[in-house]
Amino acid sequence: MTRTTTAAPPLTVSTRILDDPGTVLRHTLRDRPLAFVRNGDGIVGIGEALRFTFTGPDRMRDAAAVWRSVVEAATVDDPVQLRGSGLVAFGSFAFADDSADESVLIVPRVVIGRRRGKAWLTAIDTTVGAEPLAFTRTSVPVPHVGPHVSVTLRPGRIDEAAYAANVAEAVRRIVAGGAQKVVLARDLVGTLPPGADRRAVLLDLAAAYPQCVTFAVDGLVGATPETLARTDGTRLTARVLAGSAARGTDEVSDRAAAEALAASAKDVEEHAFAIDSLLASLRPLVTELRADPEPFRLQLPNLWHLATDVQATLPPDTTSLDVADALHPTAAVAGTPTDVAVRLVAELEGVDRGRYAGPVGWMGATGDGEWMLALRSARIDDDGTVRAWAGAGVVAGSEPAREVAETALKFRPVTDALA
Numbered sequence: 001m002t003r004t005t006t007a008a009p010p011l012t013v014s015t016r017i018l019d020d021p022g023t024v025l026r027h028t029l030r031d032r033p034l035a036f037v038r039n040g041d042g043i044v045g046i047g048e049a050l051r052f053t054f055t056g057p058d059r060m061r062d063a064a065a066v067w068r069s070v071v072e073a074a075t076v077d078d079p080v081q082l083r084g085s086g087l088v089a090f091g092s093f094a095f096a097d098d099s100a101d102e103s104v105l106i107v108p109r110v111v112i113g114r115r116r117g118k119a120w121l122t123a124i125d126t127t128v129g130a131e132p133l134a135f136t137r138t139s140v141p142v143p144h145v146g147p148h149v150s151v152t153l154r155p156g157r158i159d160e161a162a163y164a165a166n167v168a169e170a171v172r173r174i175v176a177g178g179a180q181k182v183v184l185a186r187d188l189v190g191t192l193p194p195g196a197d198r199r200a201v202l203l204d205l206a207a208a209y210p211q212c213v214t215f216a217v218d219g220l221v222g223a224t225p226e227t228l229a230r231t232d233g234t235r236l237t238a239r240v241l242a243g244s245a246a247r248g249t250d251e252v253s254d255r256a257a258a259e260a261l262a263a264s265a266k267d268v269e270e271h272a273f274a275i276d277s278l279l280a281s282l283r284p285l286v287t288e289l290r291a292d293p294e295p296f297r298l299q300l301p302n303l304w305h306l307a308t309d310v311q312a313t314l315p316p317d318t319t320s321l322d323v324a325d326a327l328h329p330t331a332a333v334a335g336t337p338t339d340v341a342v343r344l345v346a347e348l349e350g351v352d353r354g355r356y357a358g359p360v361g362w363m364g365a366t367g368d369g370e371w372m373l374a375l376r377s378a379r380i381d382d383d384g385t386v387r388a389w390a391g392a393g394v395v396a397g398s399e400p401a402r403e404v405a406e407t408a409l410k411f412r413p414v415t416d417a418l419a
């Protein structure tokens with residue numbers, strides 16, 4: 001079911017070169033940030049020109065269709081022509097087809113972007129008959145950001161004991177046949193202090209995890225390492241992560257941890273399910289599909305992951321959101337086989353994941369964009385309620401206590417940013 005809360009008026013979109021805006025995250029709104037930033041490059045949004053909401057199994061397909069109509073009706077003046085300049089939308093989609101949470105596509109009023117030393121500003125006007133901006137270059141003052149935000153997070157609806165029991169039950173079901181892998185998650189909750197500047201949380205996430213994408217869309221904030229689908233014309237790239245280990249405390253133990261991860265039959269199996277599911281979903285859609293023959297070890301500040309990069313060629317007119325729709329949910333966030341795993345996640349967790357582990361990202365007028373998996377994240381509601389989620393892949397060889405410890409490490413981006 002699709003519900004559009006705002007009709008799509010014809011948009012007038014102008015992009016202009018911007019003098020150095022400093023850290024782009026500072027420019028989004030303190031209470032309603034919109035952001036997609038990696039290594040200082042990326043886009044942030046200010047205000048909302050259009051907001052569309054979606055629910056149900058067709059939520060991404062419906063969003064892709066709405067986006068095509070928005071683009072068709074828009075007049076875009078974009079001499080800058082960089083990735084993320086011109087008309088863009090930010091999006092965040094629920095994990096489950098039957099989630100009660102709405103998925104969203106938001107077209108900001110203003111976008112500030114930075115890429116490889118160049119910066120731009122895009123103004124998106126909903127007034128009928130609006131003229132494009134009359135200048136060629138502009139500058140903006142760098143906004144002040146409030147102090148670090150501290151939140152006490154406590155167990156949510158699934159505490160450590162319940163999570164360990166869920167993992168044990170998942171192992172029993174896997175051993176009995178049916179599912180081969182199930183990704184189970186648990187949650188932490190807290191309350192943001194009144195008046196907290198959400199941008200301070202984003203700045204902390206981006207400083208600690210520069211190689212991840214720091215995102216903020218409709219209250220969902222995080223720093224995720226996993227790219228579900230990134231498109232550039234007909235070129236598609238993805239990065240599959242599954243299989244994790246704690247970083248060592250010194251160089252020797254850190255190297256040993258990475259080597260143990262690569263040699264761990266349990267983690268290699270967990271990774272194989274994730275990459276196999278992605279490749280199987282991509283095969284009918286793409287040509288020239290290539291994947292690393294072996295996973296590599298991806299180093300993050302809190303974890304080692306097994307990672308595989310994937311490339312493929314898309315047919316023309318396939319948008320990044322079409323690809324995300326075809327791929328979601330991979331076995332990095334659901335399990336294998338997908339349908340059995342999704343049912344088991346719902347049964348064992350018994351709580352709506354909302355938009356945790358769903359696609360989050362942005363898309364431009366050509367359909368190019370980047371959709372990440374909303375991991376290492378928390379949902380901050382308007383009333384300040386914070387709910388963070390972290391999960392781990394469970395296979396036949398999983399041990400409940402180890403998965404509890406792994407999820408604690410995956411909470412760290414959020415728990416550290418809110419410490």
Ligand SMILES: C=C(O[C@H]1C=CC=C(C(=O)O)[C@@H]1O)C(=O)O
Pocket residue numbers: 183185226241242243244270305331332333375376389390391392393394410
């Ligand atoms: C489900 C999460 O991580 C996934 C992504 C990378 C590694 C994973 C793992 O090793 O279990 C998970 O599949 C999460 O961070 O909440």
